Amino acid sequence: MAKKTIEQEKSKTKFWNDPKVRAIFFQILAIGAVAAFFLYIINNALTNMEQRGITTGFGFLEDPAGFGIIQTLIPYDETYSYGRTFFVGLLNTILVSIMGIFLATILGFAIGIARLSQNWLIAKVASTYIEIFRNLPLLLQIFFWYFAVLRVLPSPRNSLSMGEAVFFNVRGLYIPAPITESAFIAVWIALAIAIIIVIGMYRYEHKLQKETGKTFPLFLPSVGIVIGLPLIVFFLAGSPMTWEYPELRGFNFTGGITIIPELMALLVALTIYTAAFIAEVVRSGIEAIPRGQSEAANALGLTNGQRLRLIIIPQAMRVIIPPLTNQYLNLTKNSSLATAIGYPDLVSVFAGTTLNQTGQAVEIIFMTMAVYLTLSLTTSALMNWYNKRIALVER
Amino acid sequence: MSEFKPLPDLPPPPNTVGAIGWLRTNLFSNWLNTILTLIAIYYIGQAIFWFVDWGIINASFSGSTKDDCPLNAEGEKLGACWVFINARFDQFIYGFYPDSEIWRINLMLGIFTLCIAGLVIEGTPKKNWLAVFTLFIFPIIAFYLLHGGRFGLDTVDTHKWGGFTLTLVLAVVGIVASLPIGILLALGRRSEMPIIRSISIVYIEFWRGVPLITVLFMASVMLPLFMTAGTETDKLARALIGIIMFQSAYMAEVVRGGLQAIPKGQYEAAQALGLSYWKMMGLIVLPQALKLMIPGIVNTFIALFKDTSLVLIIGLFDLLAIMQSAITDPNWPRVSVEGYLFVAFMFWAFCFGMSRYSQALERKLNTSYR
Numbered sequence: 014m015a016k017k018t019i020e021q022e023k024s025k026t027k028f029w030n031d032p033k034v035r036a037i038f039f040q041i042l043a044i045g046a047v048a049a050f051f052l053y054i055i056n057n058a059l060t061n062m063e064q065r066g067i068t069t070g071f072g073f074l075e076d077p078a079g080f081g082i083i084q085t086l087i088p089y090d091e092t093y094s095y096g097r098t099f100f101v102g103l104l105n106t107i108l109v110s111i112m113g114i115f116l117a118t119i120l121g122f123a124i125g126i127a128r129l130s131q132n133w134l135i136a137k138v139a140s141t142y143i144e145i146f147r148n149l150p151l152l153l154q155i156f157f158w159y160f161a162v163l164r165v166l167p168s169p170r171n172s173l174s175m176g177e178a179v180f181f182n183v184r185g186l187y188i189p190a191p192i193t194e195s196a197f198i199a200v201w202i203a204l205a206i207a208i209i210i211v212i213g214m215y216r217y218e219h220k221l222q223k224e225t226g227k228t229f230p231l232f233l234p235s236v237g238i239v240i241g242l243p244l245i246v247f248f249l250a251g252s253p254m255t256w257e258y259p260e261l262r263g264f265n266f267t268g269g270i271t272i273i274p275e276l277m278a279l280l281v282a283l284t285i286y287t288a289a290f291i292a293e294v295v296r297s298g299i300e301a302i303p304r305g306q307s308e309a310a311n312a313l314g315l316t317n318g319q320r321l322r323l324i325i326i327p328q329a330m331r332v333i334i335p336p337l338t339n340q341y342l343n344l345t346k347n348s349s350l351a352t353a354i355g356y357p358d359l360v361s362v363f364a365g366t367t368l369n370q371t372g373q374a375v376e377i378i379f380m381t382m383a384v385y386l387t388l389s390l391t392t393s394a395l396m397n398w399y400n401k402r403i404a405l406v407e408r
Numbered sequence: 409m410s411e412f413k414p415l416p417d418l419p420p421p422p423n424t425v426g427a428i429g430w431l432r433t434n435l436f437s438n439w440l441n442t443i444l445t446l447i448a449i450y451y452i453g454q455a456i457f458w459f460v461d462w463g464i465i466n467a468s469f470s471g472s473t474k475d476d477c478p479l480n481a482e483g484e485k486l487g488a489c490w491v492f493i494n495a496r497f498d499q500f501i502y503g504f505y506p507d508s509e510i511w512r513i514n515l516m517l518g519i520f521t522l523c524i525a526g527l528v529i530e531g532t533p534k535k536n537w538l539a540v541f542t543l544f545i546f547p548i549i550a551f552y553l554l555h556g557g558r559f560g561l562d563t564v565d566t567h568k569w570g571g572f573t574l575t576l577v578l579a580v581v582g583i584v585a586s587l588p589i590g591i592l593l594a595l596g597r598r599s600e601m602p603i604i605r606s607i608s609i610v611y612i613e614f615w616r617g618v619p620l621i622t623v624l625f626m627a628s629v630m631l632p633l634f635m636t637a638g639t640e641t642d643k644l645a646r647a648l649i650g651i652i653m654f655q656s657a658y659m660a661e662v663v664r665g666g667l668q669a670i671p672k673g674q675y676e677a678a679q680a681l682g683l684s685y686w687k688m689m690g691l692i693v694l695p696q697a698l699k700l701m702i703p704g705i706v707n708t709f710i711a712l713f714k715d716t717s718l719v720l721i722i723g724l725f726d727l728l729a730i731m732q733s734a735i736t737d738p739n740w741p742r743v744s745v746e747g748y749l750f751v752a753f754m755f756w757a758f759c760f761g762m763s764r765y766s767q768a769l770e771r772k773l774n775t776s777y778r
Contacts, residue, residue, distance in 0.1 A: 040603040054634040133434035148759035150714040161744040346619035374629040382618045389617035
């Protein structure tokens with residue numbers, strides 16, 4: 014009887030008031046709207062491109078580029094194709110990102126730890142650094158280093174030098190380049206063997222500690238092996254490496270490694286800017302560890318080093334790593350500001366020069382965005398996986 | 409029998425209290441700290457000495473041309489040439505806006521300052537109405553004041569807008585317009601309808617995954633292709649569309665954070681009262697969530713405020729771009745450091761002020777929930 018009443022009740026509800034029907038209706042509407050929007054812009058784009066005589070498709074990637082690039086990590090000159098400029102730009106972006114991530118991590122950790130120093134002055138200096146550089150536009154910092162610092166350096170003839178080996182002038186920083194002979198491969202092999210030995214030592218120590226509770230010193234011996242073994246092989250093989258020094262020929266330096274001022278300015282600005290954010294990440298990560306953890310470690314009789322290495326750092330890293338990765342991603346995306354000072358990164362070379370020459374905006378912007386998007390999505394997928402793996406297992 | 413009289417307490421050792429005690433514990437607690445302190449004092453002293461010497465003692469403040477900045481025997485400037493900032497100040501703030509119309513910008517900035525002050529200061533009466541005015545009515549007033557073309561005001565084309573005014577316009581319009589889109593996207597992302605949710609997620613993750621520069625490039629070269637043939641769009645409008653699309657994705661994540669902080673019981677209570685979805689969101693959830701989101705919104709605003717400087721790449725003249733062209737002016741040689749310091753000061757003062765405000769707000773909101 015009661016059942017029937019409910020059914021009667023149900024039938025009273027108009028079908029357009031049923032949440033399920035409504036949900037389907039709204040979703041169809043949404044798909045329709047999105048599809049209509051895309052149809053509209055694609056249609057417009059096709060008509061517009063036809064009117065302006067812009068070719069479509071990815072055929073342009075085969076055409077010769079015809080412009081030079083000031084810094085290339087792979088062989089490149091004007092005769093190479095536009096497709097090649099894409100990879101040149103991509104590699105330059107990767108270069109500045111990796112170098113920036115490396116330097117910003119070191120500086121950021123140093124400042125983050127200094128921020129928590131018991132020394133009042135050091136802590137204040139660190140927090141002033143953070144507050145200043147975090148609150149200035151990155152582009153302004155890049156301009157400052159490039160136009161106000163590096164562009165006013167002396168000309169190559171009057172360059173600042175360090176003992177006839179390192180030269181610094183308006184054209185860039187010149188450092189000696191190592192030239193290795195074929196026997197140098199033995200040194201690489203020695204390094205690989207040293208690393209395998211060290212990994213073995215760590216495994217053995219871990220096993221020994223689990224079984225007997227005994228430990229033995231590891232850090233200094235492993236540093237000794239990693240540096241010492243390749244060094245011994247290096248001298249045994251008869252020092253198979255020489256230095257090529259930069260030399261002033263005419264108006265410019267030749268030989269050695271040149272670091273162009275665009276790269277330097279971008280690198281310095283990215284490092285300083287991102288380090289300010291990393292420092293905050295590190296500080297909050299360390300502060301997130303309850304005091305009781307340190308006290309418990311002390312009560313167990315751990316030494317200061319053991320307390321940091323076994324208790325504090327592993328827990329702090331759990332908090333630090335996700336936002337840290339985010340900062341790395343930001344640094345990589347921010348490296349696209351290179352285009353403002355002419356460092357030949359992906360955006361500057363490909364979405365800049367190549368786009369201007371071919372006019373194929375849609376394909377080029379699409380490819381450029383796809384690169385950054387792939388990077389972001391891969392990183393966040395990895396982060397989600399990492400977060401799941403290290404998440405605290407609670408009751 | 410004599411009564412027991414305790415001796416008066418001894419004062420604490422002089423090296424543990426007062427200025428000396430503070431110095432000992434905070435600066436010279438051990439030899440390592442002492443060395444660090446001395447090194448830091450040396451470098452800070454040097455930096456301050458250099459800055460005072462360059463920026464104040466030897467600097468020139470008054471005048472109107474480069475000849476008012478004295479040179480030494482080698483033809484280098486003695487100190488900072490603040491005359492440059494002084495002489496070009498109007499351009500840095502108002503861009504190329506006609507001189508006779510600058511009162512319009514000033515009036516707009518005046519109303520804006522009053523609105524913000526009213527919103528920030530505690531205990532302003534009718535704060536909700538003020539917020540509605542700032543978000544909905546003020547933008548219309550500001551548009552007609554800046555652009556003109558109605559009410560007897562002359563039209564000032566957007567290509568004459570520039571300087572700090574343009575920076576503010578980009579940042580404020582970017583935030584105000586992206587807030588409603590962000591709210592919709594965040595609701596979409598938390599919705600139970602799979603298609604709506606997927607559309608929102610794709611939109612948010614796409615814009616968050618690409619750098620702003622590529623978005624601006626896209627807005628400047630691709631948008632004209634997407635419009636119906638023949639429609640002309642202004643450069644500023646295109647930049648704004650790009651910024652709004654980009655910013656609304658970030659805003660959506662801030663809003664999502666706010667929505668997640670609202671306890672489930674609030675949703676359930678609203679449903680139990682028989683409220684519809686939009687009534688539940690509009691009357692119960694969003695009013696509570698928006699309050700929690702303010703610090704996050706301020707932080708996004710700071711990020712956007714700094715990022716507006718990128719519009720220089722697509723040829724708009726914001727504060728940094730105007731400075732960049734001013735320091736390459738041959739009439740003013742070697743003033744780049746002064747110029748960049750001025751721009752840095754403007755940006756820093758605003759960003760630092762806002763970040764302090766958002767931190768204070770965060771602390772205030774935190775206590776009320778514990």
